[in-house]
Amino acid sequence: MKLQKTERNKFLITLMVSLIILFVFFILALSLGSEKINLINAMWGQTSKITEGTDPSPNFDRIILLNLRLPRALLAILAGGLLAGSGAVFQLFFRNELAEPGIIGISSGATLGAVTASVLGLGVNLASIKPFFSILKFISPINLFAFIGALLAGVIIVVLAFNKESSSKNSTVMILLCGTALGTLYSALSSLILITSSKELGSIYSWILGSFNGHGWKELLFVLIPSIISIIIMFSIQNQLDLLACGETSAKSLGVSVNKLRILVLISAAFAVSAAICAGGTISFVGLIAPHIVRKLTGSKAKTLLPLSMIFGSILLLLADTIAKTVISPSELPAGIITSILGVPFFLSLFLNTSRT
Amino acid sequence: MNKFYKREESLPLGRITLRPTPSNGLQTPARNAWLICTLFFILSFSACTKKTVEKISYPQSIVSLSPSASEILFAIGAEKQVSAVSEFTDYPPEATTLPKVGGFDGKTLSVEKILSFKPDLVYMTDGMHNFLIEQFESYGIKYYLSKANSIDSIFQEITDIAKITGHQMEGQNLLDSIKKEINTVTLNQNYQPLVYWEVCYSPYMSAGSQSFINDIITKAGGKNIFSDLDQLYPIVSEESIIVRQAEVILIPATSGITSKSVKERIGWQSIPAVKKSKIYIVDDNLFTRPGPRIGQTIVELNKILYE
Numbered sequence: 001m002k003l004q005k006t007e008r009n010k011f012l013i014t015l016m017v018s019l020i021i022l023f024v025f026f027i028l029a030l031s032l033g034s035e036k037i038n039l040i041n042a043m044w045g046q047t048s049k050i051t052e053g054t055d056p057s058p059n060f061d062r063i064i065l066l067n068l069r070l071p072r073a074l075l076a077i078l079a080g081g082l083l084a085g086s087g088a089v090f091q092l093f094f095r096n097e098l099a100e101p102g103i104i105g106i107s108s109g110a111t112l113g114a115v116t117a118s119v120l121g122l123g124v125n126l127a128s129i130k131p132f133f134s135i136l137k138f139i140s141p142i143n144l145f146a147f148i149g150a151l152l153a154g155v156i157i158v159v160l161a162f163n164k165e166s167s168s169k170n171s172t173v174m175i176l177l178c179g180t181a182l183g184t185l186y187s188a189l190s191s192l193i194l195i196t197s198s199k200e201l202g203s204i205y206s207w208i209l210g211s212f213n214g215h216g217w218k219e220l221l222f223v224l225i226p227s228i229i230s231i232i233i234m235f236s237i238q239n240q241l242d243l244l245a246c247g248e249t250s251a252k253s254l255g256v257s258v259n260k261l262r263i264l265v266l267i268s269a270a271f272a273v274s275a276a277i278c279a280g281g282t283i284s285f286v287g288l289i290a291p292h293i294v295r296k297l298t299g300s301k302a303k304t305l306l307p308l309s310m311i312f313g314s315i316l317l318l319l320a321d322t323i324a325k326t327v328i329s330p331s332e333l334p335a336g337i338i339t340s341i342l343g344v345p346f347f348l349s350l351f352l353n354t355s356r357t
Numbered sequence: 358m359n360k361f362y363k364r365e366e367s368l369p370l371g372r373i374t375l376r377p378t379p380s381n382g383l384q385t386p387a388r389n390a391w392l393i394c395t396l397f398f399i400l401s402f403s404a405c406t407k408k409t410v411e412k413i414s415y416p417q418s419i420v421s422l423s424p425s426a427s428e429i430l431f432a433i434g435a436e437k438q439v440s441a442v443s444e445f446t447d448y449p450p451e452a453t454t455l456p457k458v459g460g461f462d463g464k465t466l467s468v469e470k471i472l473s474f475k476p477d478l479v480y481m482t483d484g485m486h487n488f489l490i491e492q493f494e495s496y497g498i499k500y501y502l503s504k505a506n507s508i509d510s511i512f513q514e515i516t517d518i519a520k521i522t523g524h525q526m527e528g529q530n531l532l533d534s535i536k537k538e539i540n541t542v543t544l545n546q547n548y549q550p551l552v553y554w555e556v557c558y559s560p561y562m563s564a565g566s567q568s569f570i571n572d573i574i575t576k577a578g579g580k581n582i583f584s585d586l587d588q589l590y591p592i593v594s595e596e597s598i599i600v601r602q603a604e605v606i607l608i609p610a611t612s613g614i615t616s617k618s619v620k621e622r623i624g625w626q627s628i629p630a631v632k633k634s635k636i637y638i639v640d641d642n643l644f645t646r647p648g649p650r651i652g653q654t655i656v657e658l659n660k661i662l663y664e
Contacts, residue, residue, distance in 0.1 A: 034594040058627035064596045067624035140559055206560050206592055213560030214595055216623055330597035331586055332560065 011304045014297055018311045022077070025318045029073040030065060032322055034329035037061040071216040076321045076335075077314040078220070078227055079279040080286055082272040084313020085234050087287025088294075088305050092241040093265045094172065097295075100287035101269040103176060104157050105183025106150045107284075110277040111208055112186040112193075113149020117142045118204040119197040139222045139278070142207065147226075147278045153186065154270025161262050172248070172262065210281035210336020212321050223275040230271035234306060237264050241302040280321070283336045285343035286313050292346070316342070415523035416478035416499070420458055420471050425648035426480040426503060427452045429515055432531050432649035435522040440474040447642060448650075468492060478521065505647035507572045512536075515649065531649055538652030542577060542659040549580040550662045553603035553630065555619075557612055560592045569647050577658035579605065599624055605662055606630040609641030637661055 031039055038045075042061035083101075090099040101107075139147075157179050161171075194204070240261050244251045248258050276283070290313035291305060298304045320338035327333060418440040421427045427446040430439050436451065441458040458474065459466040468489065471479060479493060479500040486502075493500050501521060505511045512532055519528020552574050556562040564570045565586040574581045582601040583593060606628075608614045616636035625631050639661075644654055 033596050035596040035600045060600055060627070063599060063624045063627060068595050068599075142559065206562065211560045211592070213592060214558050218623070325594055330583070330594055331588065331591040332594050334560070334592070 007299070007301070007304070010298055011308070014294075014304075014308060015311070018308060018315065022311055022315050022318070025315055025322070026073055026077070029076065029318050029322045030069050032326050033064065033069055034325060034332070035060070035064060037064050039065065042066070067216060071220050072212050072321070073318060075212055075215055075220055075223075075279040076318045078223065079276040079283065080290075080314040080317030081310035082227055082230060082276045082313075083283065083286040083317070084290035085231065085306060085310040086269045086272040087313070088291040088302075088309035089234055089237070089241065089265055089268060090287070091291050092300070092302050092305065093244060093261070094176070095244065095247075097292065098288065101273045102284070102287070103183070104154070104179030104266065104269070105181075105186055106153045106157075106270055106273040107277065107282045108183040108186035108190070109153025110146040110150035110274065111282055112190045113152075114142045114146035114207055115190045115193050115204055116149070117145035118207075119193050139218060142204075143219065143222075143278045147222075147274045149186075150274035150277055151270055153182065154266060154274065156182065158263055158266045158270065161259075161266055175262070175266075206334055207281050209334035210283040210339070211324070211332070211334040212280045213325075213332050213334075215279060219279055223278050226271040226275040230268045230275065233264055233268035234272070237261060237268075238302045238306055245300075280317070280335060283317065283320075283339055285339045285346070286316055289339075289343065289346045290316055292350070413523075416476075416521065418474060418476050419478045419480060419522070420474050420476040421446070421480045422458070422466070422471075422486055423480070423482045423503065424448070424642075425505065425646045426482070427455075428646070428648035428650065429518055430480070430522070433515065433519050433522065433524040433527040435518075435524055438522055440476060441471075472496070472498075480518070503647075506567065506569055508576060508651060511647050511651060514647075535649065535652040539576060539655050542656055543663065544578040544659075545663070549578060550604045551582050551602065552579040552605045552607060552662070553582050553598060553601070554607045554609075555612070555614070556590055556609065558614065561595055561598060562590050563593050563598075565589055565591050570645050573644065573651065573654055573658060577655045577662060579658070579662045595624070599628060602627075602629055604629045604633075604635060606636040607644075607661075608636065608638050609644070610638050611641055614638075 031037070038061050041059065042065035045059050045062060087100045090101055090103075091097055093099075157175065160178055161175050240251075240256050243254050243256045244258075244261070252258055291309040293312055294305055294308040298308060316339070317335065320342065321335045323338050324333040324335040415438065417438050419430065419435070419438050420441045421430055421439060422443050424443055424446045427439070427442040428448055430436065431449050431452050439452075439455060441456045442452055444457045444459060446452045446455075446457075456474070458470050466486070466489070471489075476498060479489070479498060481487075481489060481500055481502055483502045483504045490500065490502070501518065503514055505514050512535075515528055515532055519525050519531075554564045554570050554574065556564065563583045563586075564581060565588040566581075566584045567587060567589045571581045571584055575584075582598075582603050583591065586593075606616075606619060608616065608619065616634070616638060619625065619636050620631050620634075630636055639658075643650060644658070
């Protein structure tokens, strides 16, 4: 669907402004952290300073910038974009402003995978198995199993969607209910494993809260492919999502294959959320808040909602991670806590607005 | 069985008084003889009577809810008084043969199981088992709350438990041997190697000033790079780990992290500990346990730090 001229202008202006804001936050994320660094020195300084009589001291600014902050900022941008994008897609498809990919149980599946890996100490055992050895170079066992858990949870839902051939409203609702029920099951299993395990589990608790701490180039390389697949699918179904605005039956009469669309929505969400969780753990609310803000600015058309949501999602998560790593430095908060705290004023404003109208 | 008759002021477990002796009216030498005999007779009679004397009985059915508690009890010779131990008790080997009473962290403890052993003393850990206090008080079951978060508090705990279980001598001997062991370490006044203790990675978690391992590191002659943080086990930024340039990295064995994987971490090659390969995998069951083997721990760590 083509945009009207005014819509298009508004979209372009918002796009430009949001990209500028994203860039500014990106630079901020690179400059801020628990240690003070000099960006100029980091980029153009010597690799190591040589002073007489002592060992050459390495250029910490460069190490921190290139190895730690840069990949972490990129991961935050990617994860934020994926979460917000799939949130927008879900809200468009289910025609509900409170929809987000977490409701079909993918995040809970990821948590179950991570908890299982953590408790079974799979890190030690897997490293000795040949085929896993090469994968483990890229990703930690916990993140790998979180990814697998999320994908499996997504696959189960997609298979269920495949089997439900009718495109009545009921089948969509049924799938949502199944997803929610399965999500609850995965959470319960995670809790069961955690409670009966004998290990110190402070680490998995922090993982569950959602943090980019310790993630860098390896994680970025690992999540690149699923992210690209997800983004391509999301953009390819943009127009069809708009046609759903008046309901599934009218969309069907306009030529949309709702079943196929449903499956594509679920697949893109599965890949997006798995990749995002691998990048930063289970982070909540980004998929809800970003599309809502964009909707207020430029309306609910998919062509504007999707790309702008992704940019706003990136901005949000980048901001949250920067706050998380500076506010109690040298200690760090999980970024997931910051986004949850942001979620509160969001929901309050939503509530206050609806009661006013 | 330890039934003693002693004068004890500090413990509210019982107190005895002696009766004054009576006198009789005979001539002086015979009178003295009779006096002495009567005195002797009455003294021995008093020693056998049960009327006004309260026995001090030490607990005979102790339930220990933590592995360090079990170790302390066995180390002071109170093993015959222990009925059940925590599931995670792994030392000494004799302790593992005793019946188990659930997990350490409170979530999987069953009060019923504890009560089934008819305990007269429950040995618990502060911060983990406080929720049981109210119940035990209402049942009238005695408990001891271990607050061992530093080496000094462990010494106090060993003294307390030795007193409560009636093994003061063994307790004192244990303390002496631990202190002796700690004093054998060679410390360098001018140089404390910087130590990084990694609890886990992704996210990176280390030990702060409140943690027990911090105390151990300090006593062994090192300096924890995150001793400026107040929290117990804070999540720390990777940047800070790198900038603080630890000379020794300690990895707990149960984490599954290998020293090879630490060396491969991007950006860590500038850390002295990585450059000189001073990355050690240590038995965290020993290192983080606030029990009687802390002397051994400190000596081991001291060797690692100064080799």
